[in-house]
Amino acid sequence: MQIDHDPLEQSNSDLHDTILTRRLEESPPCRVLVVDDDYLVRARLSALLRDSHFDVEVAASGAEALRVMEATRCQVLITDWQMPDMDGLTLCRNVRAEHSESYVYVLILTVCDSKTDFLTGLAAGADDYVVKGAPIAELMARLEVARRITHVELSLRESNRENRRRSVTDELTAAHNLRYFVKHLPRELQRSQRYGHPLAVLSCDIDSFKEVNDSYGHPAGDHVLKAFVARGQSCIRRASDWLARVGGDEFMIVLPETRLQGANRVAQKLRAACAECPVETPAGPVGFTVSIGVTAVDVSREAENTSRIENLLRAVDRSLYASKGRSVRTAPSATAARPGGPNVTGERNGLN
Amino acid sequence: MGSINAAEWDIMASGPADDGFEDLRDAFRARLARERMHFTTASAALAAVGGDPASVYNDLQERARRLHGGAMIFEFGEVAAAASTLEHAALLASTSHCDNTDGAVWAALIFLVELMGRQQGKRIRAAADGVTSRSI
Numbered sequence: 001m002q003i004d005h006d007p008l009e010q011s012n013s014d015l016h017d018t019i020l021t022r023r024l025e026e027s028p029p030c031r032v033l034v035v036d037d038d039y040l041v042r043a044r045l046s047a048l049l050r051d052s053h054f055d056v057e058v059a060a061s062g063a064e065a066l067r068v069m070e071a072t073r074c075q076v077l078i079t080d081w082q083m084p085d086m087d088g089l090t091l092c093r094n095v096r097a098e099h100s101e102s103y104v105y106v107l108i109l110t111v112c113d114s115k116t117d118f119l120t121g122l123a124a125g126a127d128d129y130v131v132k133g134a135p136i137a138e139l140m141a142r143l144e145v146a147r148r149i150t151h152v153e154l155s156l157r158e159s160n161r162e163n164r165r166r167s168v169t170d171e172l173t174a175a176h177n178l179r180y181f182v183k184h185l186p187r188e189l190q191r192s193q194r195y196g197h198p199l200a201v202l203s204c205d206i207d208s209f210k211e212v213n214d215s216y217g218h219p220a221g222d223h224v225l226k227a228f229v230a231r232g233q234s235c236i237r238r239a240s241d242w243l244a245r246v247g248g249d250e251f252m253i254v255l256p257e258t259r260l261q262g263a264n265r266v267a268q269k270l271r272a273a274c275a276e277c278p279v280e281t282p283a284g285p286v287g288f289t290v291s292i293g294v295t296a297v298d299v300s301r302e303a304e305n306t307s308r309i310e311n312l313l314r315a316v317d318r319s320l321y322a323s324k325g326r327s328v329r330t331a332p333s334a335t336a337a338r339p340g341g342p343n344v345t346g347e348r349n350g351l352n
Numbered sequence: 353m354g355s356i357n358a359a360e361w362d363i364m365a366s367g368p369a370d371d372g373f374e375d376l377r378d379a380f381r382a383r384l385a386r387e388r389m390h391f392t393t394a395s396a397a398l399a400a401v402g403g404d405p406a407s408v409y410n411d412l413q414e415r416a417r418r419l420h421g422g423a424m425i426f427e428f429g430e431v432a433a434a435a436s437t438l439e440h441a442a443l444l445a446s447t448s449h450c451d452n453t454d455g456a457v458w459a460a461l462i463f464l465v466e467l468m469g470r471q472q473g474k475r476i477r478a479a480a481d482g483v484t485s486r487s488i
């Protein structure tokens with residue numbers, strides 16, 4: 001027996017799907033946790049939410065909801081109020097007290113319909129309050145609001161993260177910047193002092209960088225700076241060592257857990273890596289060398305942190321200066337032809 | 353997301369033709385039968401209780417509360433209202449330390465059991481008047 005379908009109903013169903021698909025194509029993913037001690041209610045809400053392209057998790061109690069949220073990031077929480085074990089308001093308060101990185105939009109869905117109940121729910125930290133029995137359209141409209149708000153929150157969070165990264169990152173080379181260096185070197189020194197572990201610092205200066213810029217142009221100079229950072233990163237341990245650009249052509253490399261001998265090896269390796277082959281630039285291949293000052297911390301000394309930092313920086317500067325001095329005495333003519341460019345080498349020198 | 357016009361919302365509000373609602377509603381109706389039996393048993397327990405009926409009142413309140421919520425979701429409005437009445441009566445009786453003859457509780461309990469009896473086996477159609485919206 002053939003069953004006749006209402007063409008209007010079918011048409012509306014197709015249109016419904018088309019509208020949802022079109023509107024939700026640009027929506028970010030949004031996971032909703034449905035909390036209700038009635039499994040039929042959970043099933044009903046889950047079906048509605050999945051149909052509207054939400055990802056859905058479920059929990060039968062407040063305590064279970066907290067466990068789910070610990071394992072899975074949920075942007076929206078729909079919770080009943082009165083439940084055994086942990087009620088919805090307590091759950092809401094716990095969620096708010098959690099101070100997680102991402103915001104959870106909480107909607108209380110309950111039979112409690114007095115104004116006092118409504119205010120109590122919001123005071124507990126809920127963002128919205130819907131009485132069971134309200135039309136579907138109302139609930140779905142409120143959930144679209146939740147989706148928009150969580151999307152805005154995500155965007156803001158990502159923007160903040162990017163701003164924080166940029167604030168400590170050199171824009172040209174993507175190395176850490178002076179701000180990062182000033183903030184983190186004292187910490188490294190403090191850790192070294194507290195645990196009696198070695199710490200070494202390299203001060204690096206690209207030889208005759210001004211001449212590189214003058215001879216080949218600033219874009220070429222930028223390529224040289226980026227190349228130094230790349231070659232520097234390849235000479236250090238990613239997990240612990242770090243490199244910062246602290247001036248135009250000046251860089252600091254911090255080597256925790258490293259003594260003078262090890263630091264000298266890193267310096268030697270870095271100098272060789274820089275001198276090994278020229279850098280491809282818009283002005284053609286440009287060779288460069290680097291002078292490096294090396295110093296290591298003497299953890300046996302009792303001096304205070306600040307003065308030790310000053311001492312450390314003074315020592316590494318002296319080392320670099322000495323290295324530069326030796327480089328100048330051994331430097332070839334400044335008119336050295338390409339591809340070598342300035343072809344000086346700085347000898348390593350360490351102070352303890 | 354851009355704004356959605358009224359016509360689109362009407363279509364979205366009606367939900368897709370087959371969203372499993374009726375299956376869940378049937379499951380809830382089957383539950384009504386089980387709950388009716390439980391309330392009947394609870395009434396016997398309340399009548400027979402010799403000492404403090406607080407535990408019976410608490411059980412009635414909890415059952416009625418859950419029934420209230422589910423009935424709202426699955427569009428059993430009369431059941432929802434009756435369950436709400438019983439829930440509040442039982443709560444009041446419990447907090448007031450009433451004995452097992454509290455009139456409000458008995459009236460609400462009897463009404464709810466009879467109402468659920470009438471619901472058994474019935475197919476309740478959605479409201480007419482061109483209303484396509486469903487409640488949650």
